[in-house]
Amino acid sequence: MSGRLSGKRAVVVGAGQSPGDTEGNGRAISRIFSEQGAALLLVDRKGESARETASICAGEAHVLEADVVDLDAGDAIARAANELLGGIDILVYNVGVGDRYDGPSDRLTEEAWDRILGVNLTGARRCFGACLPVMRQSGAGLIVAISSLAAIAPSTMFAYSVSKAGLDRLVQSTAYHEAANGVRCNAILPGLMQTPMAIEGQSLRRGIPRDDLIAERAKAVPMGHMGTAVDTAMAALFLASDEARFITGVLLPVDGGSSVKIA
Template identity: 50%
Template sequence: MRLEDKVAIIVGAGQTPGETLGNGRATSLLFAREGAKLLLVDKDKTSAEETASLVQSEGGTAEAVQADVQSMDDCERFAARCKERFGRIDILHNNVGIGAGDAPVHKVNEETWLRILDVNLTGAYRSCHADLPIMREQGYGCITNISSVAAICATRTAAYRASKAGMNAMSQDIAMSNAKYGIRVNVIMPGLMDTPMAIEGYAKARGVSREEVREGRNKLVPLQKQMGTAWDVAYAALYLSSDEAKFVTGALLPVDGGQSAKVG
């Protein structure tokens, strides 16, 4: 019960449909098992409700809320709903991330560039902006932003990479400007994870089989040539969101099987 008596908002708590668990859903299940009460936010209402049902079926407490991080009104609405339902917001976990249509700068079109930046980076800004006043008033809070090793490693996805690098910088800025209020802000940079967005999403976009995508990704991981799973991200988030990490803020934590340490 490492999150006993804590209230957490998980933004992006649904998932892309597929045969494995997404990062937000695994984190929701783990946080509930460790005692947190959850407000589960997603643009896809049905998917957020599926996560809430899974949590409830294990005896946890969760409410699903439909909201789009591209809207400040929506972000303010879910922050207010959490305060109304549970009385406080101890943990904010920003998991939303998209990348469809991305490419190197000379190829990616302006509409795609702007959409990815708006959802991944400005969306996390909106979510933090809406929740921070409540955390500052409490004199307590913990924010974990889900970035990517793409923020620090070369990829062929320019907008995604820029959005996640921006998220890293923004998170450290929020950490410094809110440290005196007892608010910690950290980043997890997942590497290659076996989630539906990465496998089913990529297989569909490239017209190849899931197994082919898996094989290609596994080969790139130094640690036993095996991708991580959503549980690896969830366990890192559990540590950062618990009081065990009470002296940890402004950290950028790779959860990547060594990918970001591999040079050459």
């Protein structure tokens, strides 16, 4: 298949999605990478959701059910990628969770802190650690991590924002150390997006009707509307393509101007 990712082997971790009316970031990234010619390994703790993603992909798409919290998850992913795709050119770490018990330190529970840091940050380190040797073997590779504007903006979700700030540092340290090995590493920082994780998730957590939440979030964005998962996926596609071959260590906001407003 021809396309901007023709011949590339991509692993998308967090390739399923939360239930809802719109497309999630992981599903959109997988769909668009597939349309652009990449062969895919779709990883998610919810195998059924990853299989739904595979069903809308245009080409080769394998599914691995794995939870990044498991100690051997990174190794299992690298092994499956070697066996099914013959290597890894692109790793997308899209997994990210919030928790209703996240908040300022007087409200934040130990369990919420451990869960969020474990999934969003430790899981990423584990996947990077296991996949990097496979990329180094071919002398080239790319990691894209889906971070969040919460990494650089004031947030009441302490654990979530700390996990994403940590992820950004992991990305930049990896970029620096892997540059000589031909491996690039970048992060995307989505702002206010219209995805199931954000809309259906928050509407439930905060007890706000869906339409009111959408209007509130749209008003907060300088461009006057939220982004979609396709906006995140297009940024990932650019970073994954050869057009971005000299770009590494970048934290790219995809946010309709929200980060400029914060600054």
